[in-house]
Amino acid sequence: MVDAELKGNTLRVYIYALKKRKVGVREVQRALLMSNPSLAQYHLNKLRELGLVSENNGEYEVAGQVKVDVMRDFLRLGTLIVPRFVFYAAIFTVFAGYLTFVGYPYFGLVPVLQWFAAALAVAAAAFWYEAIRAWRSAPSP
Numbered sequence: 001m002v003d004a005e006l007k008g009n010t011l012r013v014y015i016y017a018l019k020k021r022k023v024g025v026r027e028v029q030r031a032l033l034m035s036n037p038s039l040a041q042y043h044l045n046k047l048r049e050l051g052l053v054s055e056n057n058g059e060y061e062v063a064g065q066v067k068v069d070v071m072r073d074f075l076r077l078g079t080l081i082v083p084r085f086v087f088y089a090a091i092f093t094v095f096a097g098y099l100t101f102v103g104y105p106y107f108g109l110v111p112v113l114q115w116f117a118a119a120l121a122v123a124a125a126a127f128w129y130e131a132i133r134a135w136r137s138a139p140s141p
Contacts, residue, residue: 006050006052009032009034009039009043010043010046010047012032013028013032013040013043013044013047014047014052014053015081016028016031016032017044017047017052017053017060017062018062018071018076018081019080019081021061021062022059022060022061022062023044023059023060024058024059024060025037025040025041025044025058026040028040028043028044044060047060048060051063073085073134074134075087083130083131083134083135084134085127085128085130085131085134086131088127088131089124089127089128089130089131092120092123092124092127093124093128095120095124096117096120096121096123096124099113099116099117099120100117100121103117
C-alpha cells in the first residue's frame with residue numbers, strides 16, 4: 001500500500017525529509033519550490049497517514065526504519081543516501097588493488113594471480129557502473 005501511494009511530489013517530500021530528519025511545512029515548500037504551504041502540508045499529512053513521518057508541534061520527523069520499495073537499493077548514512085552498490089564496489093576495488101600491488105612480483109611465478117586480479121577489477125568496474133546508474137536514477141527531492 002505504501003509503495004502505491006509514494007510517488008511524485010509525495011516521494012520528493014519523503015526523500016527531503018529523509019535527508020533532513022526533521023522538517024517544517026514552510027521549509028519543505030521553499031526547498032522543493034512548491035507553489036504554496038498548503039501543498040507541502042498535504043504531502044506531509046499524506047506521509048503521516050502512511051506512517052512514514054510523525055508530527056510534533058508542526059515539525060515532521062521521519063519515523064523509524066520503514067522499508068519502502070522505492071528506496072530498497074539505497075542505504076541512509078546520516079543525512080546521506082547512498083546506493084548499496086557503492087560498498088560492494090569499494091570492497092572489490094580494495095581487493096583488486098591489494099592483490100595487484102602486493103601480488104605483482106609473483107604474477108610471473110603464479111599466473112593465476114594475474115587472472116584473479118583482472119577478475120576482481122572487472123567485478124569492481126561492474127559494481128561502480130551499477131552504483132553510478134543507481135545514483136542517477138535515484139528519486140531526488
